[in-house]
Amino acid sequence: MSSIETVKPVVTTKPSTRQACISKQMIIPAKYAQMTADEISRQIQDKKQQFGDELVILAHHYQKSEIIPFADYVGDSLQLAKSAAANRAAKHIIFCGVHFMAETADMLTTADQKVYLPDAMAGCSMADMANLAQLERAWQLLEATYVEPVIPVTYINSTAEVKAFVGDHNGVIVTSSNAEMILKRVFAQHQRVLFLPDQHLGRNTAFQLGIPLAEMAIWNPKKDQLLPHDSNQDPQNLKVILWKGRCCVHQQYTVDQIAQLRQQIPDLKVIVHPECPIEVVQASDFYGSTKKIIDVVAASPAHTKWAIGTDNNLVNRMIRDLPDHDIVSIDPTAFSCITMNRIRLAHLLWTLEEIENGSTLQQITVDKATQISSLKALDRMLEM
Ligand code: 13P
Ligand code: SF4
Numbered sequence: 053m054s055s056i057e058t059v060k061p062v063v064t065t066k067p068s069t070r071q072a073c074i075s076k077q078m079i080i081p082a083k084y085a086q087m088t089a090d091e092i093s094r095q096i097q098d099k100k101q102q103f104g105d106e107l108v109i110l111a112h113h114y115q116k117s118e119i120i121p122f123a124d125y126v127g128d129s130l131q132l133a134k135s136a137a138a139n140r141a142a143k144h145i146i147f148c149g150v151h152f153m154a155e156t157a158d159m160l161t162t163a164d165q166k167v168y169l170p171d172a173m174a175g176c177s178m179a180d181m182a183n184l185a186q187l188e189r190a191w192q193l194l195e196a197t198y199v200e201p202v203i204p205v206t207y208i209n210s211t212a213e214v215k216a217f218v219g220d221h222n223g224v225i226v227t228s229s230n231a232e233m234i235l236k237r238v239f240a241q242h243q244r245v246l247f248l249p250d251q252h253l254g255r256n257t258a259f260q261l262g263i264p265l266a267e268m269a270i271w272n273p274k275k276d277q278l279l280p281h282d283s284n285q286d287p288q289n290l291k292v293i294l295w296k297g298r299c300c301v302h303q304q305y306t307v308d309q310i311a312q313l314r315q316q317i318p319d320l321k322v323i324v325h326p327e328c329p330i331e332v333v334q335a336s337d338f339y340g341s342t343k344k345i346i347d348v349v350a351a352s353p354a355h356t357k358w359a360i361g362t363d364n365n366l367v368n369r370m371i372r373d374l375p376d377h378d379i380v381s382i383d384p385t386a387f388s389c390i391t392m393n394r395i396r397l398a399h400l401l402w403t404l405e406e407i408e409n410g411s412t413l414q415q416i417t418v419d420k421a422t423q424i425s426s427l428k429a430l431d432r433m434l435e436m
Contacts, residue, residue, distance in 0.1 A: 068183065069212050069418055070151055070175055078172045078413060084398035089118070092397045096122055099404040107407075108142035109400075110135060110157070112149035113342040114363040114392040119148050122400060128343040129153060129208050130227040136160050136167070137434075144168065144407050147416075148395050151175040154416040155212045159423045159430065168407065168414040170399035174391045176209050178327075181297035182249035184213040186273035190295075191221070193276065194246060197287055203242045205235065207250045209299075212418045212426055214248070219428035226433060228326055228341035231257040234436050244290065246271070249297030256326045256333050258292045265330075267291040302327035304386040305361040307335045313359045313382065323348060324361030324382070332361060342366060350374060364388045 084092070100107060100122065110132050111123035120126055125135045136145060136157035145167045147154040154169040161167060187204075194202045204223035206214055215225060226234045235257050238245060247254030248271075255268060269280040269290050278287060305328050314320050322336040323345050333339045338348055342362060349358050354376040360367045361382040371379045403414045418426070 069155055069416070069422070070180065080171075080398060080402055084402060087398070089397060092401050093122075096397065096401050096404060099401070099408065102408075103144065103404075105141045106143045107146070107404075108135075108139055108144070109146045109148065110153075112153060112392065113346070113366045114389050115148050115395060116365060116393060117369055118397050119395060119400065120369070122397075123148065128227070128229060128341045129156075130229045130341070131343060133157065133160060133208065133227075133430075134434075140165075146170065146400065146403055146407075146414075148400065149174070150179075150389075150391050151416065152179045152209055152211060155418050156208060156215075156430070158416050158418050159212070159426055166407075166412065167416050168403050169416050170403040170414055171394045172414070174394045176391060178207075178249055178297050178299045179209045179211055179214075182206075182210060182214050182273065182295055184211075184217060187214055187217050187248070189276050190246065190271055190273060191217075193278070194293070197278075198244060200243055202293070203238050203245045205238060205245045205247050205254075206429065207231070207248070207253055210249055212422050215429055216422045216425035219425040219430070219432075223429055224432040224436070225429045226253075226257075228253060229343060230433065230436070231326070232260055234433060236261055237436055239291075244293070246293045246295070248295030250299065250327055251294040251296055252298060252302065252329055252333075253326045254292060254294045255330050256328075256339065259330060263291050268294055270294050270296050272296045299327040301363050301387070301389045302361070303329060305332050305382045307331050309382050310335045310359065310361075313380070317357050317359070317380075320357045320359055321352070322359045322361070322382070328361055336361065346370065349377060349379065352377065363392070365392070 108124045109122055111119050111126045113128060133156050137160035143165060145157055147157050147167055147169055151169055154167050158167040204218040204221050206218045206225055208225050208227045224234055231253055258268060265281050267290055269278050271278055271293050302325050310322055323338040324332055324336045326339050345362055355378060357378045359380050359382050364381050364386055365388045367381040406413045
């Protein structure tokens with residue numbers, strides 16, 4: 053195997069949009085803890101009415117069930133990005149989700165529309181596993197290793213700075229709904245990709261497209277090291293370089309849990325999110341984005357028995373909302389996304405009151421240069 057040289061670190065000094073958001077150190081005022089859930093709900097409803105069409109509330113499927121009834125749109129990452137881009141009437145867009153989603157919405161809306169994240173600490177731990185300085189170092193090494201261009205492909209679960217780098221290097225953004233279609237198109241023209249930050253979505257998608265595991269390797273951003281699947285492998289034979297990132301929620305599901313459930317429940321169908329490890333996806337009957345999971349289960353005949361491997365906030369809502377189907381979680385004790393769960397009704401009311409007072413405390417903004425570069429990668433995705 054030809055060796056991979058160590059590279060000189062590139063120092064990126066500009067604080068990321070994510071760091072800037074965390075540094076606001078927003079603490080929810082104590083008054084909300086004195087209010088009952090009914091009082092908070094009533095006030096949210098009143099404020100929604102007062103704002104009318106000037107306000108839109110978007111919520112990801114993993115949000116707490118208390119948030120969902122107040123959302124104008126509930127969806128997966130792709131649907132929510134599209135509804136943010138399509139809505140030109142709302143001056144204020146409250147994104148009940150995580151930081152990268154609000155950043156993406158800000159990039160896709162006009163300069164006079166403001167996007168708010170109700171809790172600055174609601175970041176995606178997977179997106180935070182790839183920062184610009186790490187990516188620049190990885191890139192230097194890949195450029196030194198390969199003659200042909202490597203195409204960077206980033207999951208939408210990434211920071212604006214990572215998206216901007218990808219946009220500036222002829223790369224593209226994918227979501228869990230379109231990763232397969234987009235990767236297929238990229239491979240029709242190019243021979244090698246760097247997929248970040250989720251190794252599992254990258255591996256599952258590439259494997260589905262017929263790329264063997266032996267042609268994939270892991271990039272460890274903490275050690276600036278490329279780890280091929282097989283230590284004798286020549287890096288020139290690699291097609292997919294997978295960033296060593298993962299989702300703490302989806303990595304909880306295991307093949308053993310699926311095997312046990314299949315023993316207990318005859319004719320069980322299993323569906324999981326592609327952020328799960330490849331063994332789990334291979335042990336399942338179907339996999340797909342949160343939208344696909346909902347659509348496939350809802351469209352199945354009544355009394356189909358399902359085990360679902362994705363965030364339990366969503367699975368529990370599906371159990372409640374689809375009573376004609378026999379649904380269980382692959383692991384009902386698995387924790388839900390900690391950061392998605394930070395947004396409570398009180399945060400929603402607090403955000404509405406801040407907006408009413410003309411405050412921009414919860415506003416998420418992406419600077420112009422980062423936005424222009426990121427939009428190149430986002431537009432390539434939306435065009436495809
Ligand atoms: P989707 O809703 O796009 O499938 O993504 C899942 C997820 O983990 C979002 O952070
Ligand atoms: Fe990030 Fe996983 Fe939470 Fe989605 S579920 S926001 S990928 S940590």
